Amino acid sequence: MITLGLIIDEYHLEKKVEEFMKYMRGRAKINLYVEERYLLDFSNTTFEEDIFIVKAKGDLVINFAKLIDRETQIPIINSPTSIWLCYNRFLNSTLLRKIGVRVPEFSLNPIRKDPPFENYIVKNIRDQRNYAFNPLIKEKKGKITVSDKRALLEAQGGQENYQYLYYQQFIRSKWEYKVYCIGDELFFYKQIPVLIDPDKMKSREEIKEIPELSEIALKAIKAVGLKIASLDFLQSENGDFYLTDINSSPNFNYIQNGPKLIGDYLIRMAKA
Amino acid sequence: MKIGILSKRNKMFAAKIKQFLESEGHVVELYTLENLNINQSLLNNDFYIMKSKHMFFLYAGYFLDTHNIPVIPNVNLSYKHKNRIESHYLIKQAGLLGPSTYMGMVDVLKTKLKKTDYPFIQKPLMGSGSRGVRFITSSDDLKSTDGGPIYLEKFIQGIHYLSYFIDNKVCVYEKLPLVNEHARVKAIEMTQDLIDITLRWKNFYSMLFGHLDIVRDENTNKLHVVDPGSFPEFSNWNCSVEPEKEVCRLILNEYSKQLRIK
Structure with missing residues (x-):
């Protein structure tokens, strides 16, 4: 049986990994490292984990x-970088634009x-905290601007208070495509864009592989260095796919057998 | 040449190097947080000088890097100077001693650190110099500004030094603990170990110039690097060369070198 280190925060521990932990019972010994409970001592570099x-x-x-990555040979998924x-x-x-995505x-x-x-969506510059997208949508004379409330708050006096905004060109799309990646295995879904229907799971459906999205997704995760990820795409009126978000900590409860797929992948990687 | 300077201030050393480069016939634009738009508009200059390591200047640096516009000093190395954990690893990789470091939530630190572990220095995770730095003598002093984890370094009792380097010229001064580069320093007779440690740092990372805050531990007499800097103001520099001229000369040489490699 392998020993798995799960580096997590209270939010994810409470809300996101119950099924995964259940699946791993009997298959792996799990050591928990919870952000809110752990004293990180950079001189301690000895760990018993396989992954x-x-x-x-x-x-x-x-x-x-970073400490695991720099000081040990233990595989870590995903890497801190x-x-x-x-x-x-x-x-x-x-980075993604540079490599042609x-x-x-x-x-x-x-x-x-x-x-x-002209048409844009304002997003938070660093998508590091645990909160949901909360859009303010304005449409005037054919021009559309969307702002994420948390981005405005952070920029204009929240804890960050940096007075800058990240603008992403707005892509009108009938569907939002979501590709989940576990190693080289890809899983494809589509849903009504969350700006139109915030209840994303209501319209989400599994779809067949779209080869163009496979090619882009694999190129993107390789460039960023991800092993487990989800990627969001929008498709413009002329059929071009745009990668709009890349996420290193996706919710695998949303895909069929997600916790099993992740668990089996980690066991394979630990033994490799 | 058209040169951009990324700097939080349009005064002090940034203004001096701008003035010097202009006097040499270059067209120089200074980008502060007031006028920095990070998009294609930045690609009009031949190269950039990264004077400040504020998050947005680093973003601009990475953006320029990916568009093959030279940025001097190196963007990633500048980022690593700004991030305390990365600095910890820079010091370690260079084979130098640094302070013991810890991270945790205030409650966790209060519970798990022993009374005898104190004192510590609390520093912002992203930062350089003395801004936001606090001396922590007991668990009562531990505070988080945002409720998140805080970063601590073990305080090393001893003599504190400010060591500048420009090319192979090293200037070391004695300073008070926890003060910034601009505070009054005391001229000292430089010892060989201080010069060696400084040049080792410079050569290991192929740096043109910079500075180190160094402490000589009063118990062991060993030198510890406690804060590296990639682009000081040189406000206490009092050695033979004029810092702005020498820094500009090194930067222009480095740009020519990078062009030749291309």
Whole structure:
């Protein structure tokens, strides 16, 4: 039986991993490292685990993952660098564009400056905390602007108070496509975009593989360094797919047998 | 050449290097948080000088890097100077001693650290210099500004030094603990171990210039690097060369070198 280190926060522990823990019972010994309970001592570099999985993205979690990555040979999924890239929207957009993945136009501007494109969605710059997307939508004379309330709050006096906004060009799309990745295995879903219907699970349906999305998804996760991920795509009127979000800590309860697929993958990786 | 300077201030050392580069015939634009838009508009300059390591200047640096516009000093190394955990690993990888470091929520630290473990220095996870730095003598002093985990370094009792380097020229001063680069320093006779540690750092990371805060542990006499800096103001520099001219010369040479490699 393998020993698995689960690096997590209280939120994910309470809400996201119950099924996974149930599945792993008898298959792995699980050591929990919970952000709110753990003293991270950078001189302690001895661990008994065969593999670690990271299921959160707070500062202590990321830096604990860094310690495992730098000081041990134990595999860690996902790597701290890939998690960091995922929650830094501007950085992953920049990287993905460089390798030829189609992402919407984007810009990082002081609050008073408009981006160099008309229809846009304002997102939080660092998607590191546990909260849901809360959009404010304005449509006037055919132009659409969407703002995420948390992005505005963070920029204008919340804890971050950085006075900058991240703008992503708005892509009108009938469907939002979601690709889950577990290693090289991909799972495809579509749903009505959350801006139209916030209850994303109501319209979500599993679909057959779309080869173009497979190619983009595999290219993107390889560039970012992810082993487990979910990617969101929108499709423009002329049929082009745009990668709009990349997530290092997806909710696998949403896919059929998700906890089993993840558990089996981790056991395989630990023994590899 | 068209040169951009990424700097939180448009005064002090950034203004001096701008003035010097302009006097050499270059067209120089200074980008502060007031006028920095991180998009294609940045691609008009030949190269950039990363004076400040604020998050948005680092974003701009990464953006320029991916578009093959040189940024000096190196963006990733600048980021690692700004992030305390990355700095911890920089110090370790260079084979130098640093303080013991910890992270945790305030309640956890209060419970798990022993009375004899104190004192500590609390520092912001992302930061440089003395901003937000607090001396922690007991668990009562531990505070988090955002409810998240805090970062602590074991306080090393001893003599504190500010060590500047520009190319192979090293200047070391004695300073008070927990003060920034601009505070009054005391001239000292430099010892070889202080020079060696500084040049080891410079050479290990191929740096053109920078500074280190170093402490000599009063119990062991060993030197510990407690805070590295990638682009100081050189406000206490009082050695033979003029820092702004020498820094600009090194930057221009580095740009030429990068062009040749391309």
